[in-house]
Amino acid sequence: MSQTAAQNIRDFDLLEMPMEGVAAYWLSLKKLVGNRRNFKGVDQEAEFTSEPFVRHLLEITFSGDMGEDRVRRCAAARGDLLRGELNRRLDLMRVAVLDVAGGENPLRTMARIAALYPVPPITTEKALGYAQELLRQAGEKPPAERFFDVSHRLQDDRLVVALLFYVLLSRHHGRMACRPFLEHLGSRFFADGMALVADGFDAPFVRKWLKKHKQVLLDDVRDKMSMSVELALGIKARLSYDDVFRIARSYMR
Incomplete structure (x- = not known):
């Protein structure tokens, strides 16, 4: 991701950002990635966001070789911890x-x-x-x-x-x-x-x-975390932009 794009999400916060804003973040990431198999640029995104759940999700999804089930379990554990805090x-x-x-x-x-x-x-x-x-x-x-x-x-x-x-x-x-x-x-x-x-x-x-x-507020954060997991996995699976958008729309009123 470019330095300008990174600067725009430094203060990304799941509590404060509306569902549409969270979806827009992941959709912009999909546009940057396209259908490339190499996610080197995506895993560097983690260092530019202070949002702890999103940072963790980027790390476990796009760094290494974790399967979908393990990503879900790790994301669920991290989500429970952060919502508890x-x-x-x-x-x-x-x-x-x-x-x-x-x-x-x-x-x-x-x-x-x-x-x-x-x-x-x-x-x-x-x-x-x-x-x-x-x-x-x-x-x-x-x-x-x-x-x-x-x-x-x-x-x-x-x-x-x-x-x-x-x-x-x-x-x-x-x-x-x-x-x-x-x-x-x-x-x-x-x-x-x-x-x-x-x-x-x-x-x-x-x-x-x-x-x-x-x-x-806690229920809203839980839903944003759930959507983020599905969108991150959709991007990793190289779904089309339209399909990733359909996933996002499933979580929006």
Whole structure:
């Protein structure tokens, strides 16, 4: 793939990209490959994408001699692992949103967060210390500052600190103090949940919304992973572009 094409998919993300966008990625790959038997150019694609499932799928499909069944098993195992990680990060965000809604003590928030890990990625003392430092800086730095960001792609320790910051911010300055930060957040799930809280929706409604929307997001990612496996295998089998497109269309409404 050309450097320009690679640059366009550096931020490829299965959670954020719509099904049509994921299909377009694989169809563009098919156009570049054509019916060639040599996939040398395709396996180099893995180094240009930060999307972990797609990178893994490119590696196991186009590098080496894995058969179709083994590719499916490896892709399924990787998909389960990544969806599990995503589920936990969305749960972390859900804890923070609900504790903002309830004006919860950040120590109790951290206890709930820690319960989601076999071993927490950061100690309570460090997490609260960093979050309090962010609170001190909130009046000095712009809301778009990356340290205030919340995203499922953050390292776990950074995500925990950022979430505690919003619990502290709302506890000290009220829910509306979070408003200026929401449009700059990388996670729409967290931003939309926080917006519901800031708009005055009651905690039971927000809890139900977060639970339902989280499941919708996880199901959507599962379907994009499933489609990606079928399209990658179709490309490897040197199906025609029209047949690869028919596979993609099977997954789209």
